[in-house]
Amino acid sequence: MTSAVEALVAIGAVDPVPWARSQMAFTLASHIILVPLGVSWAFMTLVANYRGIKHHDADALRLAQRWSKYMAVTFAVGAVTGTVLSFEFGLLWPRFMGRWGAAFGVPFGFEGIFFFTEAIFIAIYIFGWRRLRPWAHFWTGVPIWVAGIFGTMSVVAANAWMNAPTGFTLDSSGDVVAVDPVKVIFNDAMPLQAAHMLVAAYLVGGFLIASVYAVAMLRGRQDHYHRTAFVIAFTVATVATPVQMGVGDALARWVYDEQPTKFAAIELVPSTGSDVPETLLGHLDANGQVSGGIPIPGLASWLSDPSTGRSTVVQGLDAVPADTRPTTSEVNVVHLCWDVMVGLGTLLLLLALWYAATWVFRRRMPASRWFLRAAAVSGVLAVVAMEAGWVVTEVGRQPWIVYNLMRVEDAATANTGVWVTSITVGVVYAALAVTTVVVLRGMSRRARRRDEFVEHEGPYSPTVPAADRDEVAL
Amino acid sequence: MSTVVALVLLLAVTAYAVFGGADFGAGFWDLAAGGEERGRRPRALVEQSIGPVWEANHVWLIFIFVVAWSAFPGAYGSIWLTLFVPLTLAALGIVLRGASFAFRKAVAGRRARTVLGAGFAAASVLVPYCMGSVAGGIASGRVPPGGKAGDPVDSWLNPTSVVAGLLAVALVAYLAAVFLVWEARGAGEEDLARYFRRRSVVSAVVVAAVLVVGLLVVRTDARPVFDGLTSQAAPVVIAGALCGAGALVLLVRGAARGARVLAALAVAATVVSWGVAQWPYLLPETLTVADAAAPSGTLTAILVAVGLFVLVVAPGFVLLYVLEQRRLLPDEGVEDAAEARAVPGPG
Numbered sequence: 001m002t003s004a005v006e007a008l009v010a011i012g013a014v015d016p017v018p019w020a021r022s023q024m025a026f027t028l029a030s031h032i033i034l035v036p037l038g039v040s041w042a043f044m045t046l047v048a049n050y051r052g053i054k055h056h057d058a059d060a061l062r063l064a065q066r067w068s069k070y071m072a073v074t075f076a077v078g079a080v081t082g083t084v085l086s087f088e089f090g091l092l093w094p095r096f097m098g099r100w101g102a103a104f105g106v107p108f109g110f111e112g113i114f115f116f117t118e119a120i121f122i123a124i125y126i127f128g129w130r131r132l133r134p135w136a137h138f139w140t141g142v143p144i145w146v147a148g149i150f151g152t153m154s155v156v157a158a159n160a161w162m163n164a165p166t167g168f169t170l171d172s173s174g175d176v177v178a179v180d181p182v183k184v185i186f187n188d189a190m191p192l193q194a195a196h197m198l199v200a201a202y203l204v205g206g207f208l209i210a211s212v213y214a215v216a217m218l219r220g221r222q223d224h225y226h227r228t229a230f231v232i233a234f235t236v237a238t239v240a241t242p243v244q245m246g247v248g249d250a251l252a253r254w255v256y257d258e259q260p261t262k263f264a265a266i267e268l269v270p271s272t273g274s275d276v277p278e279t280l281l282g283h284l285d286a287n288g289q290v291s292g293g294i295p296i297p298g299l300a301s302w303l304s305d306p307s308t309g310r311s312t313v314v315q316g317l318d319a320v321p322a323d324t325r326p327t328t329s330e331v332n333v334v335h336l337c338w339d340v341m342v343g344l345g346t347l348l349l350l351l352a353l354w355y356a357a358t359w360v361f362r363r364r365m366p367a368s369r370w371f372l373r374a375a376a377v378s379g380v381l382a383v384v385a386m387e388a389g390w391v392v393t394e395v396g397r398q399p400w401i402v403y404n405l406m407r408v409e410d411a412a413t414a415n416t417g418v419w420v421t422s423i424t425v426g427v428v429y430a431a432l433a434v435t436t437v438v439v440l441r442g443m444s445r446r447a448r449r450r451d452e453f454v455e456h457e458g459p460y461s462p463t464v465p466a467a468d469r470d471e472v473a474l
Numbered sequence: 475m476s477t478v479v480a481l482v483l484l485l486a487v488t489a490y491a492v493f494g495g496a497d498f499g500a501g502f503w504d505l506a507a508g509g510e511e512r513g514r515r516p517r518a519l520v521e522q523s524i525g526p527v528w529e530a531n532h533v534w535l536i537f538i539f540v541v542a543w544s545a546f547p548g549a550y551g552s553i554w555l556t557l558f559v560p561l562t563l564a565a566l567g568i569v570l571r572g573a574s575f576a577f578r579k580a581v582a583g584r585r586a587r588t589v590l591g592a593g594f595a596a597a598s599v600l601v602p603y604c605m606g607s608v609a610g611g612i613a614s615g616r617v618p619p620g621g622k623a624g625d626p627v628d629s630w631l632n633p634t635s636v637v638a639g640l641l642a643v644a645l646v647a648y649l650a651a652v653f654l655v656w657e658a659r660g661a662g663e664e665d666l667a668r669y670f671r672r673r674s675v676v677s678a679v680v681v682a683a684v685l686v687v688g689l690l691v692v693r694t695d696a697r698p699v700f701d702g703l704t705s706q707a708a709p710v711v712i713a714g715a716l717c718g719a720g721a722l723v724l725l726v727r728g729a730a731r732g733a734r735v736l737a738a739l740a741v742a743a744t745v746v747s748w749g750v751a752q753w754p755y756l757l758p759e760t761l762t763v764a765d766a767a768a769p770s771g772t773l774t775a776i777l778v779a780v781g782l783f784v785l786v787v788a789p790g791f792v793l794l795y796v797l798e799q800r801r802l803l804p805d806e807g808v809e810d811a812a813e814a815r816a817v818p819g820p821g
Contacts, residue, residue, distance in 0.1 A: 073577070076572060076573070076575075077572075077573060079532065079533075079572065080568065080569050080572040080573055081569075082536075083532070083535070083536060083565070083568055083569075083572070084565055084568075084569060086536050086539050086540075087539075087561065087562075087564075087565040089539070089543065090539070090543070090550065090551075090553070090554030090561065091554055091558055091561060091562060091565070094550075094551040094552075094554040094555045094621070095551060095555075095621060097543045097547055097550055097551055097554070098547050098548050098550060098551025098552070098621040099547070099551075099621075100547070101543040101544055101546075101547025101550055101551070101768070102544060102545075102547050102768030102769055102772040103772070105540060105543045105544030105545075105547065105772070106544055106772060106775045106776075108540040108543075108544070109540050109541070109544055109775060109776050109779035110779050110782070111540075112533070112536055112537050112540050112779070112783070113779060113782055113783050113786055113787055115533055115536065116533045116537070116783070116787045116790075116791075117786060117787055117790055119532070119533050120787070120790040120791055120793075120794050121790060123794055123803070124793065124794055124797060124803065127803030128797070128802065128803055131801075131802045131803070132797075132802060143790070167771075168769075176547075176768070176769060177769055178769045178770075178771060179768065179769045179770075179771035179772040179775075180771050181771050181772060181774065181775030181778075184775075413554075413555060413558070414555070414623065415555070415558050415623075415626070417558075421562050424566065428566065428569055428570075432569070432573055435573065435577055436577075439577050
């Protein structure tokens with residue numbers, strides 16, 4: 001009996017580190033899809049709401065109401081997956097939290113405030129459609145938008161701190177003995193990383209929502225309601241895309257200066273030198289040499305610092321010992337993801353320029369079906385670009401969890417049963433994803449059917465006597 | 475300063491127990507409401523009463539985590555290394571609960587609603603039990619200090635943990651029943667008010683019984699906490715008992731409003747008495763709050779965040795509750811589903 005138990009324990013005892021890494025990666029990759037919706041959808045909803053009230057646009061108002069309901073579902077799922085992440089800090093990385101919690105934990109204290117604010121006002125906004133007065137109701141939505149912005153900045157500040165750990169003093173045994181919270185939050189990586197994620201939220205959210213309405217318009221639903229939805233979302237994405245190019249470029253230069261090893265992985269540079277080519281695709285072979293791909297001579301050097309042009313020196317991977325830089329396969333992942341992010345970003349920029357040019361010259365959105373087809377896939381492409389960018393940041397930092405201070409394997413739990421939770425989480429999340437999509441589609445289908453068969457009773461409609469409405473003193 | 479932060483942590487745990495607890499308890503009554511037809515009206519009341527607020531209440535937990543991992547990182551690491559089983563189960567329960575509740579409101583099909591409803595209700599019982607057993611593991615000194623792992627099984631399968639888990643389930647069920655009496659009365663459903671009044675009286679008796687058993691268990695299994703409860707925490711214990719008894723009297727007399735306040739205070743007193751009883755220890759008898767505390771810079775940052783929290787979040791929270799209590803936040807999602815049910819076809 002005991003030997004059976006021991007055998008079972010032996011089978012169950014699996015190295016937790018790879019499982020912890022993949023579980024964290026998987027749950028973060030899932031959560032990050034919901035982030036843009038939480039952050040930018042509130043803004044788009046408010047735009048529709050504003051338009052609806054200001055210009056007596058019933059369609060825009062109906063749109064805002066519907067969006068807020070869908071947003072409630074994605075926000076709830078986002079809150080759940082976000083809560084799982086906060087559990088995982090303890091479950092998967094107890095040694096990381098134990099040693100660095102005093103510094104790393106600080107930004108989350110502020111994030112909590114914004115998340116709380118968001119949750120409260122989202123509840124008021126969603127449930128307040130019928131019985132609050134129009135403008136009062138509109139203003140209950142504004143804190144959702146503001147809290148989303150600051151919440152994103154706080155969370156990214158924590159991640160940026162892992163890239164640029166500052167604001168603490170260590171004693172001789174390596175324990176944190178003093179913390180400067182301001183320096184922790186406003187670490188060197190924070191401003192650009194936060195800006196990059198925030199703009200990404202608007203870019204991805206805009207393309208994602210617009211793509212749903214592009215599909216609807218391709219199916220012939222070209223009415224005012226669908227056009228309003230498309231124009232609001234796609235305009236947000238169009239403004240965000242060129243801004244993102246600039247922010248991304250600045251961030252890449254920051255990485256060049258502060259995380260040269262990550263930069264070498266991004267640009268696929270095995271050894272230090274000048275006149276480094278920008279290699280499109282390609283990979284490092286078993287000997288650590290560049291293989292395949294299309295090299296553009298000198299471009300990586302030139303982009304790293306245009307003032308010195310092609311003579312800019314780029315530090316190679318071999319400048320640091322092998323055990324303090326990403327493995328060859330990790331380098332290949334980083335480089336491929338970088339190409340995917342930049343490539344897709346460029347395609348999306350072209351699409352945004354098409355849209356902007358048509359507005360400027362013709363005062364309307366592009367009428368071409370090819371534009372709508374491109375817009376229909378833009379949402380998925382934007383999500384892929386964002387995921388790829390996030391992989392670049394995270395895998396590019398390997399093997400460190402706290403850059404140059406703590407390795408991932410020293411941070412992970414020693415609990416050998418992690419593989420069980422990892423598989424469970426995978427199954428639950430798959431179910432969660434399927435249900436979310438099914439539920440959102442069901443809501444949208446029902447809403448459409450109602451529009452066709454039932455006289456719709458819009459928001460702010462006097463379903464209660466006027467006297468009753470007046471008691472709402474906000 | 476570590477004392478102030480510990481107080482903040484204790485208040486956050488208390489707030490989670492009261493506000494979040496009421497939501498979990500509502501899930502318990504959903505589970506216990508019986509067959510589909512018989513349980514329809516109680517379930518509808520549960521859904522309506524926690525709809526707008528459940529999300530906000532949930533955030534208390536995250537607040538607790540954040541304060542704990544920033545202010546007491548070493549102890550935080552120990553707790554998670556030791557108690558990963560109940561904490562994993564709690565996380566799973568929270569995912570199931572949150573997702574199925576949100577989806578249940580958004581789907582129209584009857585079978586889908588039943589399945590999601592069952593997921594919601596079962597998870598509502600699982601989570602408080604796990605949280606209670608974690609508290610029991612900490613209180614009975616089974617979490618070692620210094621970022622080390624304690625016994626992965628005994629730390630939560632022990633007399634104190636079991637009794638604390640049961641107590642947590644009983645407390646949230648009791649609290650929710652009292653709240654639901656008030657909700658039912660507000661909605662003008664006198665028979666439902668009676669329904670939940672019966673249940674709140676019964677659960678009050680159950681809570682009292684579990685508390686008595688719990689004290690006996692703690693006396694042998696977690697002696698330091700028992701000593702604390704009978705000395706420095708005695709005033710809190712007595713105040714809690716008085717609140718509980720007062721709530722019972724008001725319930726029997728039909729004064730739902732006062733009963734609600736007293737019941738919440740009684741639950742709060744239960745949590746606070748635990749915290750006071752094990753003072754000055756964070757992990758009883760091995761790690762004091764002062765020794766566990768992070769550097770002062772971190773503690774200052776947390777207190778600044780708490781100050782901002784009071785300035786920013788508290789007004790919003792009050793606004794939400796006021797609007798909810800004045801019934802200005804009617805449930806939109808359910809209405810949608812109801813309309814869809816009226817239209818024949820799939821869904």
